[in-house]
Amino acid sequence: MKVKQLSVFLENKSGRLATVTKVLGDNLINIRALSIADTTDFGILRLIVDQPEKASRFLKENDFTVSETDVIAVQMSDKPGGLAAVLKVLEDIQINIEYMYAFVGRTDTDAVVVFRVEDIDRAVDLLQKAGVKLLCAESVYSF
Amino acid sequence: MWNPEMEMMSRSELEKIQSQRLKNTVERVYHNVPFYKKKFDEAGIKPEQIQSVKDLARLPFTTKQDLRDNYPFKLFAVPQDEVVRIHASSGTTGKMTVVGYTKHDINIWAEVMARTFGCGGVNHKDIIQVAYGYGLFTGGLGAHYGAEKLGATVVPISGGNTKRQLQIMADFGTTVLACTPSYALYMAESAAEEGIDLSDLKLRVGFFGAEPWSNNMRKEIEAKWNIKAFDIYGLSEIIGPGVASECMQQDGLHVCEDHFLVEVIDPNTGEVLPDGEKGELVFTCITKEALPLIRYRTRDISIITHEPCACGRTHARMHRVMGRTDDMLIIRGVNVFPSQIESVLLEIGETEPHYQLIVDREGNLDDLEIWVEVSERLFSDEVRKLEQLESYIRREIQSTLGISAKVKLVEPKTIARSEGKAKRIIDRRDVYRQS
Ligand SMILES: [Zn+2]
Numbered sequence: 001m002k003v004k005q006l007s008v009f010l011e012n013k014s015g016r017l018a019t020v021t022k023v024l025g026d027n028l029i030n031i032r033a034l035s036i037a038d039t040t041d042f043g044i045l046r047l048i049v050d051q052p053e054k055a056s057r058f059l060k061e062n063d064f065t066v067s068e069t070d071v072i073a074v075q076m077s078d079k080p081g082g083l084a085a086v087l088k089v090l091e092d093i094q095i096n097i098e099y100m101y102a103f104v105g106r107t108d109t110d111a112v113v114v115f116r117v118e119d120i121d122r123a124v125d126l127l128q129k130a131g132v133k134l135l136c137a138e139s140v141y142s143f
Numbered sequence: 144m145w146n147p148e149m150e151m152m153s154r155s156e157l158e159k160i161q162s163q164r165l166k167n168t169v170e171r172v173y174h175n176v177p178f179y180k181k182k183f184d185e186a187g188i189k190p191e192q193i194q195s196v197k198d199l200a201r202l203p204f205t206t207k208q209d210l211r212d213n214y215p216f217k218l219f220a221v222p223q224d225e226v227v228r229i230h231a232s233s234g235t236t237g238k239m240t241v242v243g244y245t246k247h248d249i250n251i252w253a254e255v256m257a258r259t260f261g262c263g264g265v266n267h268k269d270i271i272q273v274a275y276g277y278g279l280f281t282g283g284l285g286a287h288y289g290a291e292k293l294g295a296t297v298v299p300i301s302g303g304n305t306k307r308q309l310q311i312m313a314d315f316g317t318t319v320l321a322c323t324p325s326y327a328l329y330m331a332e333s334a335a336e337e338g339i340d341l342s343d344l345k346l347r348v349g350f351f352g353a354e355p356w357s358n359n360m361r362k363e364i365e366a367k368w369n370i371k372a373f374d375i376y377g378l379s380e381i382i383g384p385g386v387a388s389e390c391m392q393q394d395g396l397h398v399c400e401d402h403f404l405v406e407v408i409d410p411n412t413g414e415v416l417p418d419g420e421k422g423e424l425v426f427t428c429i430t431k432e433a434l435p436l437i438r439y440r441t442r443d444i445s446i447i448t449h450e451p452c453a454c455g456r457t458h459a460r461m462h463r464v465m466g467r468t469d470d471m472l473i474i475r476g477v478n479v480f481p482s483q484i485e486s487v488l489l490e491i492g493e494t495e496p497h498y499q500l501i502v503d504r505e506g507n508l509d510d511l512e513i514w515v516e517v518s519e520r521l522f523s524d525e526v527r528k529l530e531q532l533e534s535y536i537r538r539e540i541q542s543t544l545g546i547s548a549k550v551k552l553v554e555p556k557t558i559a560r561s562e563g564k565a566k567r568i569i570d571r572r573d574v575y576r577q578s
Contacts, residue, residue, distance in 0.1 A: 007524035009517045011554050037526045042517075042552050044526055063556045065522045098525055116524070 001134040002070040004052040008045040009065040033103035050141040073135040076111045093126040145261030162195035164429035175220040215241040243433040255385035256289020267294030274322035276302040281383030286321045320349040324356040331367040359489030395460030442468040503571040511548040
């Protein structure tokens with residue numbers, strides 16, 4: 001129930017993000033989700049793609065620093081309070097969230113929230129016990 | 144050991160030989176090199192006043208500027224028809240420094256380079272890949288002749304063409320590598336990119352020199368290549384590589400004192416400093432024919448010791464070069480050597496040594512910015528951790544050097560690196576730019 005996320009180090013200068021997407025596009029890799037955290041000097045691009053190993057290799061060949069991290073993807077029901085319920089579970093089981101971001105699926109009623117947490121194995125286990133629906137890697141890559 | 148008789152000679156015996164050789168050399172340069180005659184006369188020194196090595200400090204210094212002023216051959220102490228080889232180094236500024244060798248000098252050079260390899264336990268059974276540049280630069284041919292003198296198998300591949308270097312290393316079963324330390328790291332990096340496992344190679348030892356490097360860089364080279372890495376020292380003005388080299392103790396570089404006298408001086412006053420004090424290295428050639436420089440100021444900062452070494456060699460040891468008197472950056476009045484900053488970066492334990500110092504002046508204030516390439520080892524997907532890293536480096540620099548610096552993390556390969564020497568400093572302050 002863990003999903004591979006790629007993180008890419010980017011300097012804050014124009015064209016770097018475009019280069020990443022071009023490298024992936026040229027190699028027929030689909031970006032499922034993308035989020036950037038940045039400071040004044042640099043940014044960290046977080047990506048979920050359909051072929052993470054290949055994507056990582058191509059980016060490294062193009063001199064990017066890339067790391068792979070396991071994250072949790074939770075499918076949100078379109079009912080109000082869906083996210084709050086998940087956050088409540090994580091709080092109850094005392095799992096710290098390093099960061100999170102959301103993306104929308106092919107139909108705009110579906111949303112997926114990606115969580116990067118401290119102790120992912122425990123989080124997966126306890127979230128599932130609490131009845132939270134986690135997406136497996138395959139379904140996120142094709143979400 | 145290549146030449147135990149000379150390398151383990153008692154100090155008193157060695158001093159006798161040195162004194163005799165110094166006397167001969169002084170006599171020779173006084174009569175054969177107008178520059179030295181003039182210089183000695185001006186200093187009021189007659190050759191007969193120099194009777195032993197104890198009189199060395201009475202002689203005037205020779206500087207790089209003297210070599211430039213006497214470009215190309217005017218410092219040669221033999222007629223040009225006795226010179227069998229010319230080497231030259233291009234300065235970043237000004238004229239080239241030209242050096243010459245007689246047949247005898249070439250033999251001495253091979254001898255001292257053979258000692259260098261011997262210092263690292265290399266013998267005639269080894270296969271030595273010489274990846275120093277061949278040509279006017281002394282690195283390639285210097286190592287080459289020494290390796291041949293030793294009777295080893297030489298692979299004179301020269302610098303560059305990294306893929307082929309690695310291929311040959313694997314196919315030929317190279318056991319010894321000689322190149323610049325930055326090129327050794329560059330090759331290791333290329334090998335990693337090619338998916339070559341360096342521990343599969345037969346390589347056992349490496350001899351690295353021709354540019355400043357740190358002990359941490361040594362550790363990194365040793366770990367990446369799984370070899371023992373030796374620091375070697377030389378400069379073309381004195382002979383090229385072979386002037387000094389580390390033994391198995393890796394605790395200082397033995398100077399070939401039967402050929403080169405070594406002193407450490409205060410770079411400001413010219414006063415000779417005692418063992419253990421840091422200053423500028425000064426060498427005097429006492430066996431060379433073509434270009435026997437007297438008290439040549441190297442601008443390299445080091446320390447010497449005459450303490451006996453566990454390896455049994457009696458020749459003095461110099462500390463690995465700790466900086467350059469002319470590369471020394473003065474930032475906000477503080478003397479800063481790039482090697483110090485490199486140590487800070489490497490001591491953090493997680494940085495690749497790819498960095499660049501950018502010095503600029505904002506108003507009247509010097510500004511130091513340090514660019515550090517983010518390696519995979521260094522990288523984190525969390526902004527917080529990268530910011531912690533930046534501030535950690537900043538704090539370490541502050542506490543080591545006593546100056547504040549801005550640290551900027553940059554993408555891999557942002558900092559220009561050649562297959563030879565790495566460009567570490569960009570000084571944008573006009574005020575320090577010297578001709
Ligand atoms: Zn020794």
